[in-house]
Amino acid sequence: MNESPIDKVADLGRDIGEYIKQQRSNAKISLRQLSKLAGVSNPYLSQIERGLRKPSAEILQQIAKGLRISAEALYVQAGILDLPQGGPVVDAVRADTTLTERQKQVLLDVYESFRRENAATAAAGTATTEQPEPDNKE
Known part of the structure; x- marks a missing residue:
């Protein structure tokens, strides 16, 4: 069964939400703490983590700042940027x-x-x- 473009966007929302939750857990920061650090409302951040909302690049940048990680990492995870070339x-x-x-x-x-x-x-x-x-x- 092929996924529709809408399903793929929904998957990206879940993926970025799970990634943010994982990074927050690794940093040992509560949802409420990250909400304050990032300047994003607690309910909105919770919806992002649960894959119910797909955050904008600006919101991702604020979350990255709160998590003290690169915004690029979140952009790649959210599908905004392609994975940089490596070696x-x-x-x-x-x-x-x-x-x-x-x-x-x-x-x-x-x-x-x-x-x-x-x-x-x-x-x-x-x-x-x-x-x-x-x-x-x-």
């Missing part, structure tokens, strides 16, 4: 269930900064080695 290191970090979303994001930020630094160093090294040799004809 073996990125995939391993994202797959690690023992790390919080915030820890994963910090690790990935450090990893990417090292990659950018190495790429810049390599580009600078290539630029200096590509200089034409001076003529030593006398």
Whole structure:
């Protein structure tokens, strides 16, 4: 049996709600505490977690701030953003269930900064080695 587009949207709502509830549980924050931290009403947050409401990107950003995780993680989970391209290191970090979303994001930020630094160093090294040799004809 094929799912209709409406069913798929409903599934996304349940998925993001379950994900938020899981992150809240991992952070050991009550629904009421997250409601205050995120500036979202307690009943509305409860409806999101139960999959009855699909939050906007703005609400997801507020919830991410309250959970101290990246908004991107919630956007990906909600289907707003595609999963970023990875590689073996990125995939391993994202797959690690023992790390919080915030820890994963910090690790990935450090990893990417090292990659950018190495790429810049390599580009600078290539630029200096590509200089034409001076003529030593006398």
